[in-house]
Amino acid sequence: MQQTLFDKIWDFHRVAQRADGRDLLYIDRHVLHELHAHHAFAQLRKPSRAVRRPDLTFAVQDHTVATKPGRDDETNPSGSAFIKAMREGCQSNGIRLFDIGDPEQGISHVVAPELGIVLPGATHAVPDSHASTVGGVGALAFGCGTSELAHILATQVMALKRPKSMRVQLDGRLAAGVTAKDVALRIIAEIGVAGARGHVVEYAGAAVRPMPVEQRMTLCNLNIEMGGRSGLVAPDETTFEWLAHRSFAPQGAAWDRALRHWRTLPSDHGASFDREVSLDCTALEPQISWGTDPSQVVGISGRVPDPAALEPARRAAAASAFGYMDLAPGTPLLGLPIDRVFIGSCTNSRLPDLQVAADVIRGRRVAPGVIAMVVPGSSSVKRDAEAAGLDRVFRDAGFFWGESGCSMCAGGNGDRGAPGERCVSTTNRNFENRQGVKVRTHLASPATAAASAIAGRIADARALTPGMA
Amino acid sequence: MQPFTSHTGIAAPFPKDDINTDQIAPILHSRGLKEDYRAMLFHRARRREDGSEDPDFVLNKPQFRDAGILAVGENFGAGSSRESAVWSVLANGIRVIIAKSFADIYRENCLQNGVLPIVLGAELGDQFIARVIAADGQAPFTVDLVMQRINGPGGPDIEFEIPPADRTRLLEGLDDIGLTLKHVDAITSWEARAQAAQPWLQAARDGRQAK
Numbered sequence: 001m002q003q004t005l006f007d008k009i010w011d012f013h014r015v016a017q018r019a020d021g022r023d024l025l026y027i028d029r030h031v032l033h034e035l036h037a038h039h040a041f042a043q044l045r046k047p048s049r050a051v052r053r054p055d056l057t058f059a060v061q062d063h064t065v066a067t068k069p070g071r072d073d074e075t076n077p078s079g080s081a082f083i084k085a086m087r088e089g090c091q092s093n094g095i096r097l098f099d100i101g102d103p104e105q106g107i108s109h110v111v112a113p114e115l116g117i118v119l120p121g122a123t124h125a126v127p128d129s130h131a132s133t134v135g136g137v138g139a140l141a142f143g144c145g146t147s148e149l150a151h152i153l154a155t156q157v158m159a160l161k162r163p164k165s166m167r168v169q170l171d172g173r174l175a176a177g178v179t180a181k182d183v184a185l186r187i188i189a190e191i192g193v194a195g196a197r198g199h200v201v202e203y204a205g206a207a208v209r210p211m212p213v214e215q216r217m218t219l220c221n222l223n224i225e226m227g228g229r230s231g232l233v234a235p236d237e238t239t240f241e242w243l244a245h246r247s248f249a250p251q252g253a254a255w256d257r258a259l260r261h262w263r264t265l266p267s268d269h270g271a272s273f274d275r276e277v278s279l280d281c282t283a284l285e286p287q288i289s290w291g292t293d294p295s296q297v298v299g300i301s302g303r304v305p306d307p308a309a310l311e312p313a314r315r316a317a318a319a320s321a322f323g324y325m326d327l328a329p330g331t332p333l334l335g336l337p338i339d340r341v342f343i344g345s346c347t348n349s350r351l352p353d354l355q356v357a358a359d360v361i362r363g364r365r366v367a368p369g370v371i372a373m374v375v376p377g378s379s380s381v382k383r384d385a386e387a388a389g390l391d392r393v394f395r396d397a398g399f400f401w402g403e404s405g406c407s408m409c410a411g412g413n414g415d416r417g418a419p420g421e422r423c424v425s426t427t428n429r430n431f432e433n434r435q436g437v438k439v440r441t442h443l444a445s446p447a448t449a450a451a452s453a454i455a456g457r458i459a460d461a462r463a464l465t466p467g468m469a
Numbered sequence: 470m471q472p473f474t475s476h477t478g479i480a481a482p483f484p485k486d487d488i489n490t491d492q493i494a495p496i497l498h499s500r501g502l503k504e505d506y507r508a509m510l511f512h513r514a515r516r517r518e519d520g521s522e523d524p525d526f527v528l529n530k531p532q533f534r535d536a537g538i539l540a541v542g543e544n545f546g547a548g549s550s551r552e553s554a555v556w557s558v559l560a561n562g563i564r565v566i567i568a569k570s571f572a573d574i575y576r577e578n579c580l581q582n583g584v585l586p587i588v589l590g591a592e593l594g595d596q597f598i599a600r601v602i603a604a605d606g607q608a609p610f611t612v613d614l615v616m617q618r619i620n621g622p623g624g625p626d627i628e629f630e631i632p633p634a635d636r637t638r639l640l641e642g643l644d645d646i647g648l649t650l651k652h653v654d655a656i657t658s659w660e661a662r663a664q665a666a667q668p669w670l671q672a673a674r675d676g677r678q679a680k
Contacts, residue, residue, distance in 0.1 A: 012663075012666075012667075015652065015655050015656055015659040016655040016656075018634075018649060018652060019648060019651065020633075020634035020635075020637055020638055020643075021632070021633065021634035022634055024649060024652055024655070024656070026656070026659055026660075026663070028670045028671075028673075029673060035551070036551075036552075038502055047644075047646075049646065052656075055672070055674075056671075056673050058673075078498040081501055081502050082502065085502060115675075117673055119670070121667070122670055127550060128549075128550055129548065129549050129550040129574060143550045144550060144574065144577070145550050145551070145555070145574060145577065145578040145581060146552040147552060147578070147581035147645065148578075148581065150646065151645055151646050151649065154646045154649075154650070155646060155649045155650060155653075155656065157649060157652075157656060159649055161632070161634075193544060193547055194487070194543065194544040194547070194570065194572070197544070197570070197572065197573060198573060227544065227547065227573065229573055247675050247676055248675055248676065249676070250669040251676050254668065254669055258667070258669045261667060293487060293489075313486075316485070316486070317486065317487065410491075410549070411496065414498070429491070429548060431489050431491045431492070431548065432491075432492070432513075433491065433495065433513055437513075
């Protein structure tokens with residue numbers, strides 16, 4: 001029987017079937033963050049349950065931490081109680097915490113793979129819907145709520161109904177200046193915000209293979225925006241090279257043995273999926289969202305759609321988005337004046353993301369009146385970027401260069417825009433009020449965000465950077 | 470978890486599709502760990518720009534203030550996994566959400582908290598929303614999980630499906646962790662098997678510290 005990558009990981013990790021018919025799936029790596037942790041520790045205290053495997057559990061301060069240089073527990077007053085409560089819970093339960101000031105602190109979905117905590121063929125859980133980011137290394141990751149987090153702490157398993165499988169086949173070759181972010185936004189636009197609900201998605205095809213691991217993570221990161229239960233990319237030599245010698249990855253003989261196993265993980269030829277979707281990426285241009293959900297997306301040369309041209313089911317949402325975004329049907333996206341640019345988040349804050357943005361910005365200045373921020377995805381990304389001089393490129397151009405965290409993605413740390421501002425953002429959600437009350441978010445790639453910061457308007461980086469065209 | 474057998478209450482119509490958890494439970498930047506979940510529910514949608522209540526928002530209308538049932542559209546609870554989006558529903562006395570469909574994580578979070586998530590699909594969902602709008606909070610609906618039936622004004626009883634496992638868990642108010650811990654021996658033997666077959670999965674050590 002031919003198996004998919006998902007089948008292989010699921011079947012190995014299936015511990016038992018619970019009395020109520022759910023599968024108990026063993027979780028190899030569990031990472032907490034401060035918005036949920038204190039609730040979960042409190043839930044465990046009530047019937048006095050222990051954390052089963054503190055050695056397989058990690059915690060990262062990311063959602064509420066301030067990004068100002070010199071930050072501490074109190075810099076974001078609405079985060080400090082959460083930060084302290086998680087620290088205390090980690091101490092009393094023996095959980096390794098990547099705290100504020102730790103050289104490895106960052107966004108959980110960036111930190112776990114870059115330290116080699118998450119591995120191909122491993123299962124992973126985070127109380128965050130973007131958990132599947134680490135699917136980029138071939139891990140099977142699930143986002144969950146707080147009760148499920150407490151459940152995993154106590155049992156090291158998740159109780160799940162087996163999701164269905166779906167393959168998104170990405171054919172062709174990406175043109176220069178077009179990235180995984182653009183591909184992901186296009187897929188969501190095609191299949192809608194609930195298009196992958198109930199499914200674990202494998203991203204495959206000729207357009208995926210040349211992608212570096214960081215791009216694969218961007219692709220998998222946006223999986224939840226089409227409702228997917230999880231998303232992954234089969235591991236290959238690119239993955240293994242990327243993971244080798246990372247701190248928590250197996251070393252020496254253990255590495256060799258793991259490698260032999262990892263090479264057996266890709267979906268068998270002829271394995272069947274419950275659903276198949278394909279997209280030819282050859283002619284794809286950079287994509288940008290115009291509305292208030294991540295399926296409201298057009299190519300950068302496109303216009304805000306005429307509702308009559310949309311599927312009937314999408315018209316009501318479009319009509320409500322026009323008002324919030326202050327955009328009329330037929331308006332071109334290129335040239336739209338902007339107030340703010342944010343480069344960061346678990347979607348697009350890894351070193352290559354920052355490099356691409358810096359290449360666009362180098363030698364240029366942020367347009368007058370535009371507030372532009374870069375927040376590296378981890379303290380390690382920040383160090384590497386500084387070693388490569390990228391911080392100078394950003395600072396010289398007039399960008400704020402922040403300490404690592406989730407920052408303006410959800411604004412939980414106080415980094416938010418002002419009402420009415422139009423923001424080009426490399427994040428994952430353009431929901432109303434997410435980046436600040438009445439902030440109008442346009443989701444795009446780091447290159448598009450960088451070019452827009454320079455132009456003061458939504459801009460196509462390929463027009464600014466000859467090498468990209 | 471409080472068990473769920475049946476609930477009789479006013480049903481409020483909220484038929485928009487793709488309502489996300491940012492809308493249901495916005496991050497409010499309170500300074501303490503004890504948040505006011507009751508006030509959190511649809512915090513922004515409930516208020517006008519000056520902060521006063523918007524009398525046109527459905528849950529602010531007198532007939533829906535004490536609604537115990539929410540009738541919603543497609544993909545309810547999309548977005549973030551934050552469980553406060555269910556806690557805020559519960560804090561307002563809402564025990565049943567009847568949807569055309571739910572986002573996966575949100576539905577799981579409902580089951581963890583004794584909120585009954587009923588999926589009716591598009592056609593039946595539209596019919597039910599029309600009945601809820603017509604009833605206008607003047608007569609209650611009864612949702613019976615034992616019989617898997619919705620009863621109320623404006624039409625015949627509606628039978629609904631729910632996976633038996635989820636039904637049992639809600640009816641008995643089972644402790645999810647307790648259910649799983651009955652399999653603790655299976656978990657322990659899985660760990661031993663994994664240690665033999667893929668030992669790197671059972672150890673997450675910082676190789677730099679080992680040196």
